[in-house]
Amino acid sequence: MKAALFRSPGDIAIVDKRIPSLGDNQVLLKIDYASICGTDKAIFDGNIPCKPVVLGHEFSGEVVKVGSKVKNIEVGSYCNVQPNIACGICDICRKGNPNLCEYKVSHGIHIDGGFAEYCVVNQDLLFPIYGIPHIESPLIEPVACCLHGLKRCNPSIGEDALVIGGGFIGLVFLQLMKLRGLNVHLIEPNKKKRSLAKSLGAECVFESISEVCDDFDIVVEAVGKIETVRNAFRIVGRGGTMLLFGVCPQSETLSFSPYEVWKKELRIVSSRSNGHNHFDAIRILSKLNLKDMITHVIELKDIKRGFKLMDDNNHIKIVIHVSEAE
Numbered sequence: 637m638k639a640a641l642f643r644s645p646g647d648i649a650i651v652d653k654r655i656p657s658l659g660d661n662q663v664l665l666k667i668d669y670a671s672i673c674g675t676d677k678a679i680f681d682g683n684i685p686c687k688p689v690v691l692g693h694e695f696s697g698e699v700v701k702v703g704s705k706v707k708n709i710e711v712g713s714y715c716n717v718q719p720n721i722a723c724g725i726c727d728i729c730r731k732g733n734p735n736l737c738e739y740k741v742s743h744g745i746h747i748d749g750g751f752a753e754y755c756v757v758n759q760d761l762l763f764p765i766y767g768i769p770h771i772e773s774p775l776i777e778p779v780a781c782c783l784h785g786l787k788r789c790n791p792s793i794g795e796d797a798l799v800i801g802g803g804f805i806g807l808v809f810l811q812l813m814k815l816r817g818l819n820v821h822l823i824e825p826n827k828k829k830r831s832l833a834k835s836l837g838a839e840c841v842f843e844s845i846s847e848v849c850d851d852f853d854i855v856v857e858a859v860g861k862i863e864t865v866r867n868a869f870r871i872v873g874r875g876g877t878m879l880l881f882g883v884c885p886q887s888e889t890l891s892f893s894p895y896e897v898w899k900k901e902l903r904i905v906s907s908r909s910n911g912h913n914h915f916d917a918i919r920i921l922s923k924l925n926l927k928d929m930i931t932h933v934i935e936l937k938d939i940k941r942g943f944k945l946m947d948d949n950n951h952i953k954i955v956i957h958v959s960e961a962e
């Protein structure tokens with residue numbers, strides 16, 4: 637099979653790989669669509685250390701073979717994959733936080749993922765999907781991550797929210813928060829993304845954080861830069877919640893005033909991975925405009941170009957079409 641193998645930072649190559657053999661509780665998935673995530677890009681750029689692996693943790697496809705003990709999943713069903721395998725038996729897993737499991741392994745990071753023609757997947761990671769355009773189905777995973785983040789904010793109807801960053805994640809937050817009954821504002825330097833945010837129902841869209849002075853109930857940092865986190869402290873209001881969703885570089889630190897945090901009675905929360913939100917993400921998916929956020933569809937053989945496109949701020953979501961056109 638053809639697979640896009642990450643070999644070292646900056647080096648991803650289409651290689652021939654043997655189709656992996658199947659365990660009793662596993663299925664062979666013929667991958668149809670996969671999308672590139674900021675995490676893939678961070679690995680590609682060398683900002684997240686990673687051994688050689690087939691990247692891609694947002695992917696869907698058709699089941700073409702099932703192991704002898706697989707139940708409820710049939711050959712021919714179209715499934716999306718929840719890519720993280722938690723150990724299930726550590727204290728953190730038993731407390732109900734498998735996304736934080738220290739022993740977790742993930743498709744596309746620790747084991748081969750979706751930028752390949754086939755992937756062997758444990759049956760419990762599969763979510764059969766119906767009535768969702770196949771091209772949008774890999775986006776279930778990042779939507780699940782946003783749902784997890786939103787739940788961490790514990791939002792109430794009518795609250796004023798500000799999303800910093802109008803990339804894919806920021807625009808998904810905007811839509812989820814609208815559905816939750818919040819008044820959502822957004823900051824984004826790119827003009828096209830600002831107008832998309834407006835058409836998706838943002839109350840106000842700002843070009844720069846310096847234009848913003850209001851006190852928000854919820855501020856979502858969806859950029860992952862230390863400077864925007866610093867600014868988030870300034871614009872989150874009394875009794876407000878700040879969600880650190882974007883991942884800042886590991887080496888960067890920030891000083892803050894505990895006095896100000898006390899005075900404002902701030903809640904600072906973060907969210908990591910998708911929690912238990914894959915099922916809910918599938919149920920909400922048809923209510924989101926994802927179509928307008930897919931700015932590029934690229935064939936697997938051209939995946940390098942996909943990573944290149946992420947170097948500037950003109951893309952929103954890049955989807956890789958993997959299966960051969962029929």
Ligand SMILES: [Zn+2]
Nearest residue numbers: 673674675778
């Ligand atoms: Zn991701």
Ligand SMILES: [Zn+2]
Nearest residue numbers: 723726729737
């Ligand atoms: Zn665990």
